[in-house]
Amino acid sequence: MQVCSCQFEIVNESYTTQTCSHCGDMSSSPKGRAGLGIREWTCAECGTWHDRDINAAKNILAVGLDRLDVGIPC
Numbered sequence: 001m002q003v004c005s006c007q008f009e010i011v012n013e014s015y016t017t018q019t020c021s022h023c024g025d026m027s028s029s030p031k032g033r034a035g036l037g038i039r040e041w042t043c044a045e046c047g048t049w050h051d052r053d054i055n056a057a058k059n060i061l062a063v064g065l066d067r068l069d070v071g072i073p074c
């Protein structure tokens with residue numbers, strides 16, 4: 001990855017696939033070995049439908065912006 005003059009931060013991706021990018025809930029997402037085969041899931045907390053990779057990308061973006069606690073409007 002090439003980094004120019006823009007600000008760059010290392011983002012912890014550990015929980016990005018398990019956290020709802022809308023409300024931050026982690027209880028209803030696919031987890032562990034069984035969860036690896038699950039591509040799509042719906043948050044039990046706010047009812048938002050997620051594609052796992054897109055949700056992870058949103059969470060990585062949110063972490064980068066320090067706004068994971070408020071989520072990203074769908």
Ligand SMILES: [Zn+2]
Nearest residue numbers: 020023043046
């Ligand atoms: Zn949610």
